[in-house]
Amino acid sequence: MATIDGLPPLREVIRAHDLVAKKQLGQNFLLDLNLTAKIARSAGDLSGADVLEVGPGPGGLTRGLLAEGARHVVAVEKDPRALPALAQIAQACPGRLTVLQGDALELDVSAHLTPPVKVVANLPYNVGTELLIRWLTPGTWPPFWQSLTLMFQKEVAERIVAQPRGDHYGRLALLAQWRCEPRIVMHLPPEAFTPAPKVHSAVVHLTRLEAPRYPAPEKILGRITAMAFNQRRKMLRSSLKALGRDIEARLERVGIPPTARAEEIGLEAFCALARSFE
Template sequence: MSFDAAALPPLREALEAHGLMARKSFGQHFLLDLNVTRKIARLAGPFNGETVIEVGPGPGGLTRALLETDAGRVVVIEKDGRFIPLLQEVADAAAGRLQIVEGDALEADEAALAGSAGHVVSNLPYNVGTPLLIKWLTGPWRPRSMTLMFQKEVADRIAARPGSSGYGRLGVIAQAVCEARVVMDLPARAFTPPPKVASAVVRLDPRPDGPAPALVASLEKVTAAAFGQRRKMLRSSLKAVGGEALCEQAGIDPTARAEEIDVAGFLRLAAVRRG
């Protein structure tokens, strides 16, 4: 699966040749350092010949690094049509291994693009990162692995532990479905243009004994109630979904607050609520 990124123009030259700049409305911040994108690709692999989906490739810095790996195919989903001609130049050098999809990743059918054996690796646009993660955690298509870049605050929330300030609904759902860990921090200066915040890469690997979709749906409702009123005791915040009786059936202290309950505890609450 040979791909020679050096055969292509440097990313900055390619952007200048096409007259392209990042758009704030799309939450775009480009990674142009191939040393950084290659490290992300290494952290995401191995792919064992399977398909990798990348959302928001922009000029294709991470795309080039992914094509250097053992991925069978790379599918990029890009909403900003300005980048399609530039990405096509990468595709022309990729011997059929790069598929370009112009559209909104929130509406994409990943199963049709990657089949059941797909991975997701992306420097996610800041404005859609969390909705996309929730889609992949709770939707009908579950990737084999996800290696995703977020604002550092969001990355820390995904991997947060009970009792910490960042622990909340996102972390509970992510950790119920996957093993989640922060694998790389990136300062703002690594990007063009630099964002106002630092970023971090999170690796998520589905748990082999993870919850069934129906339990995840119940977990979404329980965590929405619990963390929607996180300062209240669970007997109050969970009133709409069962309150004190729900807590007692799940073996949870009804006077506890949401941030004190671990992922296993929330899964018990979700299971009891589902009945």
């Protein structure tokens, strides 16, 4: 495992700066540097890339990203208590770490990043899904990032990679798989974190596609899938009836049985239905 010389153990850093994890910030710190290095490696070759990290906390994953050769890391941290610990890392890696204090949901970090960009983060549980959706729905595609390597609660990770007829299949799977190739690359038990959460966690790696997997108008696809999965137990001829009286005929034209339910329909068929409304 590559390391950065001269930095104290993370437990010492937490004690020195009174970095007790705060539930309201969604904090669960990963202190095992072997695990943080493994997460950094799962993002692929970092040597020629800038990396965006959200919620670095005391900097365990930040160390891993820098040790694995990231050209430049931009770390967005909301908690001011973590800034001295991150400043220590920046001093050990001159010119390679920029720390921005603020809310990742509000900051524009684009001016600090030079392509190619990879996003790697142990996301705070309370904003993880919202950040993912924002990264998957930019104004233009392809987005500023090449890949996302993100820690989620295990249930959220399973929703991202789910397939039709599975328990976790829904709009998040469709959104992620329409424009990316997602896969789960790591599982972590609660005891890997401080404090230990009540749930298991998983790391998902999403590689962007240069164009959506199947052509479809984004807004129409979003509306159709929202209507279908908001009433996922209903037949599509009922859940989509607000789209027009001809919805049964339209479903049949694209090969979807009107009596099917949302959880039975794959991404390609939803895209075909969306195109029929163009």
